Amino acid sequence: MSDQRTTPAVPGNDDAVIDPHSSVPAEPIDNPGLPAHQPRPTDIDPKAAKRAERQVASLFLLSIVFAFLFVVAYFVFEIGEDPDLFGGLGASNLFLGLTMGLSMLAIGIGAVQWARKLMSDVEIVEQRHPAASSPDDRAEVLAALQQGLDDSGIARRPLIRNTLLGALAVFPIPMVVLLRDLGPLPGDTLARTVWAEGMRVVNDISGTPIRPEQVQIGQLINAEPAVFFETDADGEPIYTDHEILIEKTKAAVIVVRMEPQDITPAAGRENWGVEGILCYSKICTHVGCPISLWERQTHHLLCPCHQSTFDLADNGRVIFGPAARAVPQLPLAVDSEGYLIATQDFDEPVGPSYWERG
Amino acid sequence: MSTTGGTPAASTNGTTPASTGKPSRLAGPANWADERLGIGKSTKKQLRKVFPDHWSFMLGEIALWSFVVLLITGVFLSLWFKPSMAEVTYLGSYDQLRGLHMSEAYASTLDISFDVRGGLLMRQMHHWAAHLFIGAMFIHMMRVFLTGAFRKPRELNWIIGGMLLLLGILEGFAGYSLPDDLLSGTGLRIADGLVKATPVLGTYMSFFLFGGEFPGDVIISRLYIAHVLLIPGLILALIAAHMMLLVYHKHTQWPGAGRTNENVVGFPMMPVYAAKAGGFFFIVFGFTAILGATLQINGVWGYGPYNPAEVTAGSQPDWYMGFAEGLMRIFPGWESVIFGYTVSWNVMIPGQIIPLTMFAIFLAYPFIEQWITGDKREHHLLQRPRNAPSRTAFLAAMVTLYGLLWAAGGNDILAVVFQLNLNWITYFMRVAVFVLPILVFILTRRWCISLQRHDSEVLLHGYETGIIMRAPEGAYSERHLPIDPERAYTLTARERDEVYELESGTNEHGVAAPNARMQRFRARLSAYWYGYNVQKPTREELLEAHEHAAHELEAHDDQHSADGHQFDGRHDVEGEELTHRH
Ligand code: HEM
Numbered sequence: 027m028s029d030q031r032t033t034p035a036v037p038g039n040d041d042a043v044i045d046p047h048s049s050v051p052a053e054p055i056d057n058p059g060l061p062a063h064q065p066r067p068t069d070i071d072p073k074a075a076k077r078a079e080r081q082v083a084s085l086f087l088l089s090i091v092f093a094f095l096f097v098v099a100y101f102v103f104e105i106g107e108d109p110d111l112f113g114g115l116g117a118s119n120l121f122l123g124l125t126m127g128l129s130m131l132a133i134g135i136g137a138v139q140w141a142r143k144l145m146s147d148v149e150i151v152e153q154r155h156p157a158a159s160s161p162d163d164r165a166e167v168l169a170a171l172q173q174g175l176d177d178s179g180i181a182r183r184p185l186i187r188n189t190l191l192g193a194l195a196v197f198p199i200p201m202v203v204l205l206r207d208l209g210p211l212p213g214d215t216l217a218r219t220v221w222a223e224g225m226r227v228v229n230d231i232s233g234t235p236i237r238p239e240q241v242q243i244g245q246l247i248n249a250e251p252a253v254f255f256e257t258d259a260d261g262e263p264i265y266t267d268h269e270i271l272i273e274k275t276k277a278a279v280i281v282v283r284m285e286p287q288d289i290t291p292a293a294g295r296e297n298w299g300v301e302g303i304l305c306y307s308k309i310c311t312h313v314g315c316p317i318s319l320w321e322r323q324t325h326h327l328l329c330p331c332h333q334s335t336f337d338l339a340d341n342g343r344v345i346f347g348p349a350a351r352a353v354p355q356l357p358l359a360v361d362s363e364g365y366l367i368a369t370q371d372f373d374e375p376v377g378p379s380y381w382e383r384g
Numbered sequence: 385m386s387t388t389g390g391t392p393a394a395s396t397n398g399t400t401p402a403s404t405g406k407p408s409r410l411a412g413p414a415n416w417a418d419e420r421l422g423i424g425k426s427t428k429k430q431l432r433k434v435f436p437d438h439w440s441f442m443l444g445e446i447a448l449w450s451f452v453v454l455l456i457t458g459v460f461l462s463l464w465f466k467p468s469m470a471e472v473t474y475l476g477s478y479d480q481l482r483g484l485h486m487s488e489a490y491a492s493t494l495d496i497s498f499d500v501r502g503g504l505l506m507r508q509m510h511h512w513a514a515h516l517f518i519g520a521m522f523i524h525m526m527r528v529f530l531t532g533a534f535r536k537p538r539e540l541n542w543i544i545g546g547m548l549l550l551l552g553i554l555e556g557f558a559g560y561s562l563p564d565d566l567l568s569g570t571g572l573r574i575a576d577g578l579v580k581a582t583p584v585l586g587t588y589m590s591f592f593l594f595g596g597e598f599p600g601d602v603i604i605s606r607l608y609i610a611h612v613l614l615i616p617g618l619i620l621a622l623i624a625a626h627m628m629l630l631v632y633h634k635h636t637q638w639p640g641a642g643r644t645n646e647n648v649v650g651f652p653m654m655p656v657y658a659a660k661a662g663g664f665f666f667i668v669f670g671f672t673a674i675l676g677a678t679l680q681i682n683g684v685w686g687y688g689p690y691n692p693a694e695v696t697a698g699s700q701p702d703w704y705m706g707f708a709e710g711l712m713r714i715f716p717g718w719e720s721v722i723f724g725y726t727v728s729w730n731v732m733i734p735g736q737i738i739p740l741t742m743f744a745i746f747l748a749y750p751f752i753e754q755w756i757t758g759d760k761r762e763h764h765l766l767q768r769p770r771n772a773p774s775r776t777a778f779l780a781a782m783v784t785l786y787g788l789l790w791a792a793g794g795n796d797i798l799a800v801v802f803q804l805n806l807n808w809i810t811y812f813m814r815v816a817v818f819v820l821p822i823l824v825f826i827l828t829r830r831w832c833i834s835l836q837r838h839d840s841e842v843l844l845h846g847y848e849t850g851i852i853m854r855a856p857e858g859a860y861s862e863r864h865l866p867i868d869p870e871r872a873y874t875l876t877a878r879e880r881d882e883v884y885e886l887e888s889g890t891n892e893h894g895v896a897a898p899n900a901r902m903q904r905f906r907a908r909l910s911a912y913w914y915g916y917n918v919q920k921p922t923r924e925e926l927l928e929a930h931e932h933a934a935h936e937l938e939a940h941d942d943q944h945s946a947d948g949h950q951f952d953g954r955h956d957v958e959g960e961e962l963t964h965r966h
């Protein structure tokens with residue numbers, strides 16, 4: 027390439043000048059200047075240029091064809107009927123996407139080919155200018171600024187300046203106060219759940235109460251407070267769908283049964299279980315995912331979100347992972363009809379820790 | 385040599401003058417607009433503005449165009465999407481969920497997927513474009529970092545770019561949460577836990593965000609307005625500022641023959657970049673359409689509606705959240721109770737403090753580097769990564785850290801796929817995030833420095849031809865030939881690193897200068913950061929080496945190529961042309 031160079035440097039191009047202000051040693055090699063433009067086949071061979079022209083035009087035509095095919099596909103393929111066609115993609119989705127995509131790609135590739143093959147590829151040199159404005163401009167701006175400040179008299183009248191600053195500092199307060207009704211104050215809502223003395227522990231899907239003898243050793247049952255499934259005197263649900271969503275976030279529990287001799291209850295929790303059946307909060311104490319993976323041999327409960335692991339035979343103690351607290355336990359008993367009930371609400375807040383939790 | 389279009393500073397390497405030809409048909413409309421808007425003045429220079437060409441300059445363009453695709457597909461989605469958490473009974477086409485209670489948001493997402501023709505395509509294109517947008521921004525940012533394109537005067541554009549990345553990630557998270565499926569609800573639940581871990585204000589922030597206790601009934605509509613108006617508006621404004629600064633500073637370029645710190649060499653905006661960049665928009669759009677057609681993404685119908693008591697095992701956030709997820713997973717369970725108040729280090733540090741600190745360090749990097757070097761000059765020529773070994777190594781270390789955390793974010797999947805013990809992966813990661821980045825730093829820096837050394841060798845002694853010569857006395861040596869002048873110039877077109885030296889830690893009375901300790905730290909840092917670099921040879925060294933080489937050739941002129949081939953690189957051989965390597 028270099029043997030075809032016509033001139034060592036483009037005239038008018040002062041590249042090779044070495045910055046006189048620089049304190050570093052002279053550049054080891056002088057800038058040889060911009061190499062001369064190399065013509066492309068399409069620059070010198072009219073046949074090649076014609077070929078390129080036809081190529082670009084065909085791409086644009088192809089785009090039109092695909093755009094039409096898109097419209098055809100839109101009306102031909104029903105959706106909803108058989109979304110499992112073509113590996114779950116659905117015929118409509120597949121053909122709409124492909125025709126749209128190819129129509130766009132053809133325009134794009136055509137335009138880029140046009141630029142690369144046919145538009146002038148002569149390189150242009152443009153001089154840069156320092157980002158800063160000229161010293162004169164700067165001085166003028168500073169002078170204007172000073173003039174403005176002087177005219178306002180702000181320096182001479184500190185009373186105005188200070189009261190203005192005060193007003194500017196205070197005026198956002200109404201804006202912030204406006205945000206107050208974004209939500210209610212937390213109060214102690216996070217510390218309480220709907221569990222109460224005597225509330226039955228029911229299956230989370232069917233809402234049926236649970237008898238101790240129905241729970242096998244090693245089994246885990248996802249459970250909820252019975253009140254989610256109950257209606258009031260008028261036959262209306264006590265909690266709306268939405269309230270249930272919120273309350274479930276704290277009240278969801280799991281019921282597990284282990285060999286009674288494997289369990290080592292903490293002081294005061296000796297009679298929180300019924301024949302080896304224990305009930306724990308389902309909400310992880312790390313950041314609140316529902317915990318679901320149960321290893322019956324080890325009595326370990328694993329959170330799928332960040333893998334905190336809790337030992338349910340040992341009061342829900344954390345044995346691995348980022349959670350800091352044991353999962354709260356719900357004390358169980360059996361009511362007169364032989365169903366599992368809670369004897370009280372959780373004695374500590376469930377779910378993730380927070381500042382006021384203590 | 386010709387001057388083009390009223391910019392006397394511009395010249396070309398073309399051989400024929402550009403002709404303006406006869407007055408064009410454009411004159412009419414152009415005059416009409418100019419008489420009202422006066423746009424002649426502002427577009428005069430911009431239309432033929434020069435942009436240098438390099439494949440890596442396309443990365444930012446991918447980000448830009450995928451944002452446009454997001455705008456277009458997003459507007460389509462918003463025509464059908466209902467940002468409401470009101471409970472409805474789903475009655476649409478998808479059998480498995482028909483009759484179920486769910487939020488309107490989830491039901492309308494199902495409708496978009498199954499009952500609006502092209503709706504699924506728009507959803508999938510939107511999600512793929514989101515990945516492309518954030519991924520392209522990441523890689524673009526790495527390109528800028530590795531080549532030193534963030535140096536003065538472009539520090540502010542670096543910061544704008546960083547804000548764009550952060551906003552893009554937030555926007556992606558907000559969008560991901562909108563369909564209100566089980567997976568996105570779990571993501572919100574984790575976000576709620578993160579917010580609650582904030583000291584003092586945590587519960588208040590959570591209650592104000594969710595309009596009460598999690599999940600409340602307003603979060604989807606609040607995220608919606610952030611997702612379709614607030615954040616895109618900010619992104620748009622920042623992109624505009626980013627582009628305006630780009631035009632003002634003019635693009636950086638790689639050094640080379642004729643390309644200096646004072647000029648910019650390339651093709652004009654109009655027509656070459658108008659066609660190339662415009663065409664590229666269609667390529668990005670078409671590419672996302674084909675992704676949306678052929679690769680399913682976020683099939684929300686498979687997850688079911690959000691239920692705070694359910695979770696799918698192996699649930700994963702979108703990849704760009706993966707590193708924060710990894711941090712959360714490997715952090716030990718530290719929590720303290722101080723005066724009756726709980727501080728959740730186990731959530732606060734990995735979820736809030738570390739990501740924000742890492743982000744702040746990246747934003748501040750141009751200023752940190754400037755402080756170490758004391759370099760206040762403007763830089764418009766890009767650096768090869770090897771010529772900034774410590775910086776390159778720093779990025780490699782950060783990428784390693786990011787990758788490790790990302791892998792840690794999928795430790796359950798790793799455990800299943802590779803049949804490993806999950807706890808051991810976590811223990812390994814806890815050590816690896818400290819050790820591996822340091823190792824990678826050291827190795828990458830060595831590698832860069834050895835590449836620099838190789839460059840100097842090539843400059844001084846020429847390139848290795850692969851031809852083994854035998855001297856009459858029997859010694860073997862490899863023939864080196866000088867490289868061509870353009871390549872040689874390009875190799876030398878970089879600045880010498882200056883190690884900051886302490887002027888004098890103490891003044892003549894032996895009293896420490898006011899901020900002597902800071903200056904000493906700076907000098908040590910500078911020596912560590914730049915002291916090991918190989919500097920390019922000086923003019924004298926080059927001349928000397930070349931003279932030496934010439935003597936050597938003469939002295940052994942009667943050597944023969946060892947394989948008996950006549951071609952020794954010095955004599956012309958019929959049919960074999962001696963070409964310079966580039
Ligand atoms: C920076 C730009 C944006 C990013 C990264 C982004 C990302 C996302 C993501 C990941 C989703 C979830 C899609 C899914 O269902 O799988 C989403 C949903 C959505 N986005 Fe965006 N988005 C962006 C801009 C926009 C804009 C500008 C609009 C509208 C003007 C928009 C409108 C929507 C709507 C309506 C949905 C919900 C529809 C649905 O999920 O089916 N987005 N977005």
Ligand code: FES
Pocket residue numbers: 310311312313314315329330331332333334347348349
């Ligand atoms: S939420 Fe359970 S480990 Fe993080």
